[in-house]
Amino acid sequence: MNAQAYRQTVMDHLKTAYLLNDEKIESMIPVFLATLHTHMNRLAELAAEGDTDQLSKASHAVKGALLNIGLRDLAEIAYILEKQCKCGTCPENYQDMITDLQYTVSRFSEEW
Numbered sequence: 001m002n003a004q005a006y007r008q009t010v011m012d013h014l015k016t017a018y019l020l021n022d023e024k025i026e027s028m029i030p031v032f033l034a035t036l037h038t039h040m041n042r043l044a045e046l047a048a049e050g051d052t053d054q055l056s057k058a059s060h061a062v063k064g065a066l067l068n069i070g071l072r073d074l075a076e077i078a079y080i081l082e083k084q085c086k087c088g089t090c091p092e093n094y095q096d097m098i099t100d101l102q103y104t105v106s107r108f109s110e111e112w
Helices: 003-017 022-049 052-068 072-086 094-109
Strands: none
Touching: 003 022, 003 094, 022 052, 022 094, 052 072, 072 094
16 A cells, blocks of 8 residues: 555544544644554564563554554554564564564655
């Protein structure tokens, strides 16, 4: 999905799930995105440390932040990380998964 499609998905979700108008969405988006970026940064820090228990918890937070803005496809990636790290067996490519999430989030959040 390209950045514009992500933006539209977020807008549509916030309108239907929270019954927000465009003006209110535009004022709230920075808060949603700041929270998401904070969780993403924590996820990256924990990935570098290799703490699977904390990585599972951080993945859960990222999943929730993504679901709050309607990005189910990205939340699914965070869920996979959460679930597998909870079992103590992070996917071999978990660093790549986190990097891809960070890239995608940064790409569409530049729109706002």
